[in-house]
Amino acid sequence: xxxxxxxxxxxxxxxxxxxxxxxxxxxxxxxxxxxxxxxxxxxxxxxxxxxxxxxxxxxxxxxxxxxxxxxxxxxxxxxxxxxxxxxxxxxxxxxxxxxxxxxxxxxxxx
Amino acid sequence: xxxxxxxxxxxxxxxxxxxxxxxxxxxxxxxxxxxxxxxxxxxxxxxxxxxxxxxxxxxxxxxxxxxxxxxxxxxxxxxxxxxxxxxxxxxxxxxxxxxxxxxxxxxxxxxxxxxxxx
Numbered sequence: 400x401x402x403x404x405x406x407x408x409x410x411x412x413x414x415x416x417x418x419x420x421x422x423x424x425x426x427x428x429x430x431x432x433x434x435x436x437x438x439x440x441x442x443x444x445x446x447x448x449x450x451x452x453x454x455x456x457x458x459x460x461x462x463x464x465x466x467x468x469x470x471x472x473x474x475x476x477x478x479x480x481x482x483x484x485x486x487x488x489x490x491x492x493x494x495x496x497x498x499x500x501x502x503x504x505x506x507x508x509x
Numbered sequence: 510x511x512x513x514x515x516x517x518x519x520x521x522x523x524x525x526x527x528x529x530x531x532x533x534x535x536x537x538x539x540x541x542x543x544x545x546x547x548x549x550x551x552x553x554x555x556x557x558x559x560x561x562x563x564x565x566x567x568x569x570x571x572x573x574x575x576x577x578x579x580x581x582x583x584x585x586x587x588x589x590x591x592x593x594x595x596x597x598x599x600x601x602x603x604x605x606x607x608x609x610x611x612x613x614x615x616x617x618x619x620x621x622x623x624x625x626x627x
Binding site for chain 2: 450492
């Protein structure tokens with residue numbers, strides 16, 4: 400059973416930078432996993448931020464960026480704002496038409 | 510504009526089945542995949558499966574194999590997700606999400622709450 404791991408929680412100061420990561424229980428994340436990132440606030444449907452590692456979805460501010468850092472996918476929020484306080488999930492394509500979501504990271508802006 | 514509108518909340522007894530709909534508009538329905546994702550109360554997102562543009566191919570998460578069925582009605586641009594043998598752990602918000610060929614949902618439905626309770 401593949402597990403996709405994320406930091407349970409991170410905090411960032413307003414205007415600061417925070418990097419969230421998305422790793423595999425076994426092996427490294429690469430571009431062939433087509434990493435994607437989602438933001439979710441309580442009671443709302445997810446919002447797609449990043450797909451295919453580093454492409455921003457329509458309307459997403461450029462303070463959100465995606466990359467591969469070492470063996471993990473990463474989402475960086477630069478110049479954090481109060482309304483960036485949310486839960487963030489990554490997802491990976493595992494081949495044969497299947498996907499797995501990460502465990503999620505709660506980001507606090509304080 | 511692109512929109513996915515899901516059916517309303519459902520309350521089911523253990524052992525029953527539920528069938529949720531996701532009606533698409535604003536794009537060529539027959540060109541794109543649709544994912545189904547669920548979220549139990551206070552928990553994370555969980556990928557359940559996807560259906561191909563033609564509706565002829567489905568891929569399901571191993572956890573749901575044998576219990577889930579995803580179908581597509583081209584005439585009404587509507588996707589369906591049916592989950593059977595419901596148990597309390599299936600209580601969750603269920604979302605559909607369109608995939609524009611990006612290996613990820615880019616537009617999401619509003620969600621359908623399914624409550625399983627005796």
